[in-house]
Amino acid sequence: MTTPLLSCRRLTRRFGGVVALDGLDLEVEAASVLGLIGPNGSGKTTFFNVVTGLFPANAGEIRFAGAPITSLRPQAVHRAGIARTFQRSRLCLPLSIFDNLMVGNHQHLDHRLWFNLVRRQVLRRQIEENYRAARELLHIFDPPLADRMMEPAARIPMIDRRRVEVCRALISRPKLLLLDEPSAGMTHEETLRLMDDILEVQQKLGGLTIILIEHEMSVIERVTRRCVVLNYGRKIAEGAYAEVSRDPEVREAYLGLE
Amino acid sequence: MRSRAIAALFTALVTAYAWLLLRAESQGAIAALILVGIAAGILAMRTQLLRPVARSLGSNERFAQGLAFAAVVVIALALRDDDFALLLLTRVLIVIVACLGLNVQFGYAGVVNFAGASFFGVGGYTAAVLASSARLPHLLVLLAGGVTAALAGTVLLLPILRTRGHYAALITIAFALLFRTFLEVNDALGGPQGLKLGEMRIGPLRFNDPISAGPFEGSFYLRYIAVALVLVALAFAVVQRLDRSWVGVALDTVRLDEIAAASFGMDIARWKIAAFTVGNFIIGVAGALSAFMIGFIAPNNYSFAESLIFVSILLLGGIGSAWGLSLATAIVILLPEKFQIIQEYRFLMFAALVVLTLLFRPVGLVPRPLRRLVGPPLS
Numbered sequence: 186m187t188t189p190l191l192s193c194r195r196l197t198r199r200f201g202g203v204v205a206l207d208g209l210d211l212e213v214e215a216a217s218v219l220g221l222i223g224p225n226g227s228g229k230t231t232f233f234n235v236v237t238g239l240f241p242a243n244a245g246e247i248r249f250a251g252a253p254i255t256s257l258r259p260q261a262v263h264r265a266g267i268a269r270t271f272q273r274s275r276l277c278l279p280l281s282i283f284d285n286l287m288v289g290n291h292q293h294l295d296h297r298l299w300f301n302l303v304r305r306q307v308l309r310r311q312i313e314e315n316y317r318a319a320r321e322l323l324h325i326f327d328p329p330l331a332d333r334m335m336e337p338a339a340r341i342p343m344i345d346r347r348r349v350e351v352c353r354a355l356i357s358r359p360k361l362l363l364l365d366e367p368s369a370g371m372t373h374e375e376t377l378r379l380m381d382d383i384l385e386v387q388q389k390l391g392g393l394t395i396i397l398i399e400h401e402m403s404v405i406e407r408v409t410r411r412c413v414v415l416n417y418g419r420k421i422a423e424g425a426y427a428e429v430s431r432d433p434e435v436r437e438a439y440l441g442l443e
Numbered sequence: 444m445r446s447r448a449i450a451a452l453f454t455a456l457v458t459a460y461a462w463l464l465l466r467a468e469s470q471g472a473i474a475a476l477i478l479v480g481i482a483a484g485i486l487a488m489r490t491q492l493l494r495p496v497a498r499s500l501g502s503n504e505r506f507a508q509g510l511a512f513a514a515v516v517v518i519a520l521a522l523r524d525d526d527f528a529l530l531l532l533t534r535v536l537i538v539i540v541a542c543l544g545l546n547v548q549f550g551y552a553g554v555v556n557f558a559g560a561s562f563f564g565v566g567g568y569t570a571a572v573l574a575s576s577a578r579l580p581h582l583l584v585l586l587a588g589g590v591t592a593a594l595a596g597t598v599l600l601l602p603i604l605r606t607r608g609h610y611a612a613l614i615t616i617a618f619a620l621l622f623r624t625f626l627e628v629n630d631a632l633g634g635p636q637g638l639k640l641g642e643m644r645i646g647p648l649r650f651n652d653p654i655s656a657g658p659f660e661g662s663f664y665l666r667y668i669a670v671a672l673v674l675v676a677l678a679f680a681v682v683q684r685l686d687r688s689w690v691g692v693a694l695d696t697v698r699l700d701e702i703a704a705a706s707f708g709m710d711i712a713r714w715k716i717a718a719f720t721v722g723n724f725i726i727g728v729a730g731a732l733s734a735f736m737i738g739f740i741a742p743n744n745y746s747f748a749e750s751l752i753f754v755s756i757l758l759l760g761g762i763g764s765a766w767g768l769s770l771a772t773a774i775v776i777l778l779p780e781k782f783q784i785i786q787e788y789r790f791l792m793f794a795a796l797v798v799l800t801l802l803f804r805p806v807g808l809v810p811r812p813l814r815r816l817v818g819p820p821l822s
Contacts, residue, residue: 237706259705269706277699280692281813287689288696292708294689298717301688302681308688316817335815353707 188251190215190394191236191361196245198228198235198418205231207418208245213361218387218395220405220412220426224438228418229398230272233363237269238262250360264292266360270350272369272398278339282330282349285338286319289353322352325389326382343370347379355386355393364397368404376401380408402430414438446499451510453496458514461773462521464781465528473781501812508679511769512672519668520661529664530736535776536671537733542756542768543678544725547685549754550763550811552718553698554600555612558619559753562723564626564745565592566730571638571740581643585731592727593720600719604712611715619747626742637741640734645670650735667736674732678725682765685721691814694718748790755797761807770808 189212198206205228213219221229234240236247238259247255254262268289276285287294294311295301301308316334324331326348333341338349347367354362364383368376387393399405405412406426414422414429416438422429429435460480467473487493500507515536522528541563548554556562566588573584599618603610627635643650654661685691696704697714704711734740756775760767775796779789800807 239702239706260708260710263706263708271703275700275703277696277703279699279813280695281815283816284692284695284814287692287816288703288707288709291693296689296693298685298690298721301690302684305684311689312816335813335818337813357707 189213190250191396192248193236194246194248196232196235196247197243198231198240199243205418206235206242206245209415209418209420211413211420213394213396215360215394216387216392217411218384218397218409220409221396221398221415222400222402222405222412222429223415223421227415227438229415230365231418232415233269233365233396233398236262236363237267263357263359267363268354268357268359268361269363270347270354270365270367272365274343274346274350274370276338276346276350276353279337281335282323282338282341283316283319283334285349286323286334286353286356287315289356290315290319292357319352319356322356322386323348325385326352326379344375344379347371348382351379351383355390358390360392360394362393362395364395364399366398366400368399368401373401373403376404377407380404384408402426446495447503447506450496450499450506453493454510454514458517461514462518464777465518465522465531466525467781470783477778477782504683507766508676512676515668515672519665523659523661523665526662526664529662529668531777531780533664533667533671533736534733535773536668536675537729537736538753538756538776539769539772540671540674540678540729540732541726542753542760542772543675543682543765544722544727544729545753545757546722546763546765546768547682547694547725548718548722549757551686551691551694551698552715554715554719554722555609555754556615556719556722557612557747557750557754558615558622559726560745560747560749561619561622562592562596562726563730563733563749563753564622564740564742565595566727567734567740567745568626568632568638569727570731570734571640572632574640574643574735575638581645581735585728585735588731588734589724589726589728592730593724596723597716597720600716604715616747619750623742623746626745633741635742637739637743639739640737642738643667643735651738664736667732670732671736674728678729679765681721681725686763686765687814687816690717692816695814751790752793755793758797759800759808761810763811764807764809767807767809767811 191213193209193211196206196209197204209232221232223229231240235242238257238261242255245255246253249265249267254265257265277288320331320334323334327345330341330345330348338346351364351367367379371379383395387395397405397409410425411423412426412429413420414435421438422432422435464473464476467476519529519532541559545556545559548556569588569591570584573579573587574581579587599614600611603614626632632638648666650666651663653663654665693709693714697709697711701711752775756771757768759775760769760771775793779786785792
C-alpha cells in the first residue's frame with residue numbers, strides 16, 4: 186500500500202462531556218473515494234470540521250500529504266490542498282454565482298489593494314480568465330447553469346446551489362475534497378447525477394481524492410470502493426460497502442437490531 | 444439614446460428641485476416642497492415610473508456620474524452668492540465622502556463603526572494642529588488627517604480582531620464616548636472651546652476670499668465645493684473599484700459567512716483591518732476638509748450622536764449602496780437645516796426614519812446593485 190494522502194491517528198475531539206471523536210484512526214489513499222457513514226451524531230461532520238481546522242483537535246494527529254496539519258488554521262489547511270462543502274448550504278446568497286465560485290479560488294487571486302484599485306486592465310484580464318475556467322467547470326455539472334453565472338445565488342434552486350457549492354470547492358483544484366452530504370435536499374436521481382459529475386471531474390483532474398459523507402446508501406454503494414462507519418466518534422467497521430453493510434455492529438448502530 | 448434622454452430629464456428635475464429647496468426661505472414653502480418630494484418618491488416607488496431611469500443610469504455608470512457631477516456644479520453656480528445654501532451643499536458633499544468610507548467598513552466588510560464622527564474628528568483635529576503649527580501644504584494636511592484617522596482606527600481594532608460578533612461595535616462605541624471626553628479635558632487641543640483653523644490655501648488660492656473673475660462674482664464657498672466635489676469623485680472611484688474587484692468579493696464573503704470565508708483561505712482579521720483602515724482614511728480626509736471649511740472645531744461637533752447619524756444615513760440609503768448613501772446624506776443633512784421646526788426633534792426623526800426604513804424598505808432607498816464582474820451592469 187502506498188502512503189495515504191490523509192491519515193489520522195487517535196484523533197479526539199470533545200464538546201464538554203460529549204466525545205464527538207474518540208481516538209479515531211483513519212486513512213485515505215490518494216485518488217480514491219472514501220465513504221464516511223454512520224448514524225446522526227456519530228461524528229462525521231465533526232471529523233470534517235477538525236480536519237479543516239474549524240475545531241482544533243483535543244488529541245491525536247492529522248497528516249496530509251506527509252506533513253502534519255493538526256494545529257493549522259482553516260486558511261492554512263485550505264492552502265495545503267483541502268476543500269470542502271457544507272452540510273447546510275453556505276453560499277453567499279446575495280452574491281452572483283460567479284462571485285461564489287471565486288470565493289473558492291481565493292488563494293489563486295491577486296488581492297493586493299493597490300493592484301485591485303489601479304491595475305484595472307490586468308484585473309479585467311484575470312477576471313475574464315477566471316470566468317472562462319469557472320464556466321468550463323460549471324458546464325460539466327449543468328450547461329444551462331453555466332450561462333447564468335451573473336445571477337444571484339439566491340435565485341437558483343437547491344440542486345443548483347449544491348452544484349455551485351461543489352464547483353466552489355473544486356475550482357481551486359484541491360488534492361482532497363470533503364463532501365458533507367451532498368444529497369441533502371435533493372432527490373435520489375439528482376444525487377446520482379451530481380455524483381456522476383463529481384466522478385467525471387475526478388477523472389479529468391486525475392488524482393483528486395474524495396471523502397464523502399452520505400446517508401443514501403445506494404450512493405455510497407455506487408461511488409465508493411471503501412467506506413468507514415462511525416458510531417459515537419469511533420470507527421466500528423471499515424471495508425467495501427457490501428461487507429460493511431452485513432456487519433452486525435453496523436446493522437445495530439443503524440437500525441437498532443438485536 | 445431615448446433612455447439617456449429620460450435619465451437626463453430626470454436629473455434636471457431633481458436638480459431643479461434641489462435648487463428650489465436650497466433657495467426657499469419661508470417655512471411654508473419648504474414644507475410644501477418636502478411634501479411634494481415625499482409624494483413624488485412614493486409615487487415613483489408605487490408606479491415603478493423610475494424603472495427606465497434606473498436601467499439607463501445603472502447600465503451606464505459613467506453617464507450617471509457625469510450627470511450627478513454636472514447637477515452639483517449647476518446648483519452651486521445657480522446659488523453662487525447664497526453663503527448658507529452653499530455651506531449646506533458643501534456639508535452634504537463632505538458627509539457623502541465620510542459615509543463612503545463608512546460604507547467600506549459597514550457595507551462591505553460588515554465591521555460596524557459607531558465612531559464615524561470620532562474618526563471624522565481625528566481628521567479635523569489633525570488638520571487644525573498641523574495647519575497652525577507646521578508649514579505643510581494644505582493638500583498634504585488633508586492627507587495627514589486621513590492617515591491619522593486610519594492609524595487611530597487600526598490601533599483600536601488590532602487587539603480585538605480575534606474576537607467575534609459585536610465586540611468591535613462595542614469598542615467603537617467606547618471610543619466615540621472617550622474621544623469626546625478626551626478632547627474636552629485636553630487643554631493642548633483647546634478643551635471644550637475647541638480650536639480655530641486659519642484659512643485654507645492650495646498654491647496661490649486663498650480659500651476665504653470671495654471670488655470675482657470679471658463679471659462673475661461668487662461666495663468663497665465655491666472653492667470648498669470644488670475641493671469637496673473632487674474628494675467625492677475620488678472616494679466614489681476608490682469605493683466602487685474596491686467593490687468591483689477580488690477585494691470586493693473577499694470583503695462580502697467575510698461579512699456574509701466567516702466560516703466559509705475561513706474555509707477557503709480568507710484571512711478574516713486581515714480583511715477587517717484593511718476595510719477599517721481604508722474606511723477611516725476616507726473619513727479622516729473628509730473630517731480635515733470639514734474643519735478647514737468651518738474654520739473652527741470643538742468636541743461638540745464629534746459626539747456619539749453624530750456617529751449615529753452617519754450610520755443611519757447608511758441604513759436609510761441602502762447598506763453598501765454608494766448612490767443610496769449619497770441621496771440619504773442629502774435628505775438627512777438638508778431636511779433639519781431647512782425645515783427648522785424639526786431641528787429640535789431631528790434625532791427623534793432620524794430614529795423614526797431608520798425604523799420605518801427597516802420595516803418597509805430594508806434594502807434602503809437605492810438598494811445596492813448585484814456585483815457583475817463580467818459583462819455590462821444591469822439594473
